[in-house]
Amino acid sequence: MFVEVETTTYCNRRCSYCPNSLFDRGTRENEVLMPTELFEKIVTDLGENHYCNQFSPHNYGEPLADKRMPDLLETARAAMPLARIALYSNGDFLTEELFARLNRSVDAFIITQHGDKMPRGVADILERAGGNHPKIRYKTAAQIKANASNRGGLIPLDVVRRKACGVVMNELHINAHGKLVLCCEDFLASKVFGNIADMSIEEAWSMPERLEVHRRNIRGDFSLTACQTCGFGRAF
Numbered sequence: 062m063f064v065e066v067e068t069t070t071y072c073n074r075r076c077s078y079c080p081n082s083l084f085d086r087g088t089r090e091n092e093v094l095m096p097t098e099l100f101e102k103i104v105t106d107l108g109e110n111h112y113c114n115q116f117s118p119h120n121y122g123e124p125l126a127d128k129r130m131p132d133l134l135e136t137a138r139a140a141m142p143l144a145r146i147a148l149y150s151n152g153d154f155l156t157e158e159l160f161a162r163l164n165r166s167v168d169a170f171i172i173t174q175h176g177d178k179m180p181r182g183v184a185d186i187l188e189r190a191g192g193n194h195p196k197i198r199y200k201t202a203a204q205i206k207a208n209a210s211n212r213g214g215l216i217p218l219d220v221v222r223r224k225a226c227g228v229v230m231n232e233l234h235i236n237a238h239g240k241l242v243l244c245c246e247d248f249l250a251s252k253v254f255g256n257i258a259d260m261s262i263e264e265a266w267s268m269p270e271r272l273e274v275h276r277r278n279i280r281g282d283f284s285l286t287a288c289q290t291c292g293f294g295r296a297f
Contacts, residue, residue, distance in 0.1 A: 062112075062115070062231045063114060064112070064115070065232070065235065065245060066118050067235065068129065069093070069237060071092040072122050073151075083216075086121070086249075087121060092122075096239075099239050101140075104116075106262035107144065108140035108142070108144075110263065112141050112144050113145075115144070117146070123151055123154070124149070125150050125152075125153075131166075148163065148167045167196065172199050174201050175205065211292055213288070214290030223291055223292055225280065225281035226281075226291070227278065229245070229278075233265055235257050236250060239256045241254045241268075252287065
């Protein structure tokens with residue numbers, strides 16, 4: 062199981078293999094911050110259900126661009142002591158000081174390089190740790206591009222289409238507006254099952270419409286356009 066919560070829509074990068082390079086959703090001018098109260102509701106709901114799987118505060122925004130992130134993750138850790146908190150970041154805003162504070166709440170840092178070289182702060186952290194840190198998993202730009210998807214058909218890639226899809230059956234993806242969207246590929250929220258502000262986590266997990274969509278996807282019976290056009294390729 063996996064829960065992904067976007068706290069900010071802003072990202073400082075415009076990578077060619079990300080929809081942020083094609084749409085203005087991720088600009089600072091259009092930034093949407095998830096209300097702190099809504100974030101607290103989500104993690105409290107999860108904690109009360111003894112959630113013990115992965116929780117990640119990201120979607121298409123850069124989580125460390127959200128200055129609330131250390132406080133948000135401290136709240137998440139207190140509410141969900143059994144969860145595995147994994148922070149996905151491009152590393153551009155990461156410093157040794159910020160890492161030390163986040164390290165108290167985070168179980169894993171997945172740093173994805175999107176420039177020509179490793180961000181300075183990440184390099185400093187790894188150097189101080191002797192070249193390797195047990196909580197940091199680093200992905201290079203080449204690795205990212207080699208496994209790029211077309212984001213439900215938004216990115217012009219020569220892709221291999223999915224014959225079936227079960228990867229999101231047990232996942233919840235909540236964007237900064239609080240919308241429960243189809244999956245991690247649904248950048249534009251083309252399919253919204255409701256708003257998490259109006260439902261409990263239990264209701265979100267068991268929502269009949271959401272489960273029916275994913276059951277059909279498992280069979281390869283794709284009813285949604287985003288699912289029909291989704292795929293992975295090596296076009297870079």
